């Protein structure tokens with residue numbers, strides 16, 4: 001083949017980020033409305049795989065994550081010296097905790113496999129994306145590598161994921177604070193903090209584990225007000241751990257004041273996105289409007305049952 005294509009989508013974490021790096025469970029939803037597509041084209045005469053992103057496309061070949069991806073891809077495919085250009089079109093805002101790095105890696109490696117006429121099964125796709133994520137984020141739990149290819153809400157625990165049955169009634173409003181935060185820095189900040197205070201790590205991981213386990217039961221039974229309260233409790237723990245920002249805290253308060261059942265920072269933190277919960281479309285719209293009025297640059301509404309509506 002002369003060209004190959006691949007795609008993936010964003011994700012939002014509902015509960016459990018950061019604690020998941022230390023073995024706690026975490027819950028994520030796919031954001032199928034935020035897509036990444038990649039096209040790989042054979043380019044004889046070059047001696048390597050190149051990557052380009054953006055509009056107009058600019059080179060991203062020096063990214064450590066992509067370099068790791070190429071090395072793992074050569075091992076998986078048994079093909080050394082493949083010459084190709086990979087162009088990535090990413091609709092996920094970067095540095096916002098929405099899984100852009102994992103989704104770009106997933107779309108790119110799927111396109112490269114397609115170029116060779118090979119299909120990546122779920123296990124191989126996860127392993128390849130995770131190899132790239134580990135380099136990009138330092139200590140990656142694997143939740144982004146999995147959730148960016150998932151088709152249903154995902155409970156991630158101890159390195160593996162279980163898709164949950166679709167729930168009805170709840171609507172998540174994801175809001176971009178407009179400030180990017182590097183997941184790598186946030187993960188490193190906690191690593192250093194917990195190294196000095198292992199007891200604080202154990203308490204954090206234990207409390208988040210209890211919240212997430214209870215939230216999974218609420219999710220599958222549609223007990224949205226209980227689920228929302230657990231989200232807000234998880235936000236407080238993340239804030240105490242130093243992962244939130246004043247701007248995100250203010251947006252969380254704005255969502256709660258507008259009637260959200262719960263709200264919290266989502267993803268890597270130190271900026272990025274927050275996620276709020278509403279129990280009907282009218283309330284979701286009120287919350288989204290309140291978030292925009294409080295300074296969010298973009299919002300997306302995601303039914304717990306799947307799909308993404310852009311607001």
Ligand code: MEV
Pocket residue numbers: 013016017018019020021097099137139140141142143144183187267268
């Ligand atoms: C990033 O989306 C989630 C973190 O928990 C890091 C990870 O699990 O790899 C912050």
